[in-house]
Amino acid sequence: MxxxxxxxxxxxxxxxxxxxxxxxxxxxxxxxxxxxxxxxLLFVMLGAGMAFGYLASQVDSVKVPDKESLVSQVSSLTRISELTYADGSTIASIDSDLLRTPVGYDAISDNVKHAIIATEDENFEAHNGVVPKAVFRATLASVLGFGESSGGSTLTQQLLKQQVLGDDPTFKRKSKEIIYALALERYMGKEEILTDYLNVSPFGRNNKGQNIAGIEEAARGIFGVSAKDLTVPQAAFLAGLPQSPIVYSPYMSDGQLKSEEDMSYGLARQQDVLYNMHRSGYLTADEYQEYKSYNIAADFIPTQSASTVNHDFLYYTVLSAAQEVMFDYLVELDQVSAQDLKNDATKEAYEARALQELQQGGYKIKSTINKTIYDAMQMAAAQYGGLLDDGTGTVQMGNVLTDNATGAVIGFIGGRDYSINQNNHAFDTKRSPGSSIKPILPYGIAIDQGLMGSASVLSNYPTTFSSGEKIMHASDVGTTMIDLKEALNVSWNIPAFWTYQMLLNQGVDVKDYMTKMNYDIDSYHIESLPLGGGIDVSVATQTNAYQMLANNGEFEEQYMIETITASDGTVIYQHESNPVRIFSKATATIMQDLLRGPISSGKTTTFKSRLVALNPTLANADWIGKTGTTNSTSDVWLMVATPKVTLGAWAGHDDNRSMQALTGYNNNANYVAHLVNAINQADGNLFGVGERFSLDSSVIQSTVLKSTGLRAGVVTVNGRSITVGGATTTSNWALNGPGTMTYRFAIGGTDSDYVKAWAALTKK
Incomplete structure (x- = not known):
């Protein structure tokens, strides 16, 4: 138990x-x-605390704007901006694609005022520009990653966003918004703020598909009435638009009414506004019931056609360049950090703001484009573009003319006919440069590094890439040892291949050279890089590199905007020269001397002989340059320069299909000859016919053997000493100078190549 x-x-x-x-x-x-x-929760609170602390520090650093300046910015409305040529004559006014007709407070229906306040800022009459709890809510949402809530902004803050500050999501901008809003409420009355808000806010599209801003254009363009005559249902619909104008607008970009499904978003938004008006006491219960059942879609006016303005390559290219300048100006003005710009939303906000500023700010944008020369270039493209056609279809061209001393774009040709093909082949199309890259990479870099002279000898014996693929020159597999002059004149590929291998083996920082000239190259280990493989470049960028050569090694970054002047006469941007030395003066002038050959020899282009036939005096200018042709003749290039200007020329098809084998040699040469002649007729001083390139005093000149590119001397061949002599020439070096005689005297080549080379040399 x-x-x-x-x-x-x-x-x-x-x-x-x-x-x-x-x-x-x-x-x-x-x-x-x-x-x-x-x-x-503690971490969230810590993060929020840090965020609010950071916000507070930003607020503390903001300078309170003066009354005159802030009120002027807030109240300013759209002004027409103008693009001009270098001489100040007009290219075109910038399309704002925005209709706005400002009206006074008394010309706006109370229905709209009530609808906007009830929906966007119910405390408008009571606050001093900022609602603290709303700022807290918006900041906390930002900290938690939900973005900035629209409820965090009063009408005063929204007005400042639209007119002064933009809407990038940084704390710095938000802190300015808070300080500016408090100041604006002291400087302006509620009626003034509300009127300005209603005059500047976007309201989507009208019945012609045009973008509209301001309550008057919204009333006329959607309902066909004045802002003062808007009914409650109409006012409620319009008051809902600023939150998302394009989505809620009843019209599409062509002015047609949207489908029933797409229309439903704006109609539902109107219902929300009516409810807000009832909740805020602007509508009685009976009025609310009456208006919510009203068919507002019946009030939308019928579609109409809008007149259109046609532009061309010049308008869009200069506008794009101006937008880049304005972007940089606004970023600097707002002291936006590089870190902030890594945020896509911030960058996109400033890009949009830059365009809007140009479209509506009343600026005068003075370009570098010479009107007389530009017009002559367009006429030449129309008259002589047909010379490019080789039976493979309409061949397109891209040309850029640049001032050597400054980098200014004097003129360009974007294509054969903008109305038919809008691809800008001068600035936007990127293609392989083929052999036109060789004077830069590899030869220019090799000379600059003191690894090669103007009379250096290179192997042109047949060889292959590491894959076993033969390196071809058209149908030729290679020849023998040749000097650098012949390598350039004929544009042989094998010597360029060996030279680039030498640069890699010597550890030369090729990327540093190329990135300084704005080349965007993914890999520098591509064996065909010195032949143009793995490189895609615009005519503008390639022309800029040749500008550097013609400018004695100093790279002046290409530019098209000279000044931007505000409506009050203040110059907010003035181009400033910032030269970057790429090659030494010695290197550049040695290459200038070498590049006379590809133009005058006629081995890769008939440009010089065709120019002689057109204008012997112009042909006597000191022309230097280089051709380039890609595989299957998909692209043909001709880069030419005089001491004053550089002209880049590309021709090809947008779909990369092949052209005839001699299109570059004949057709492009003929077209460019006619083009430079037309430019010369427009300005006989542009090419500087009487000016000449010359070797810099720093060039090292040495007497070398033509056969080896080295000084005469003794070498051991097959076990016996041989004194190597013969015909001599002058070799120009940027550094070091030629070495003494050695068995492997050339750049590149295999052991068997040198056996053949010495066998040929010892027979002489």
């Missing part, structure tokens, strides 16, 4: 222990989970 009871008691104690352990375990888990929530 006793033993039985004891066993039962032990079992009962054991059962209690298991139950207690389970209970303790569950309580522990619950405690840890609760503790985890607390930890997360």
């Amino acid at each position: 006793f033993n039985g009871k004891k066993t039962k008691q032990k079992k009962k104690k054991l059962d209690y222990s298991i139950t207690d352990i389970g209970s303790i375990f569950l309580r522990t888990i619950k405690l840890l989970v609760d503790f985890g929530y607390v930890i997360v």
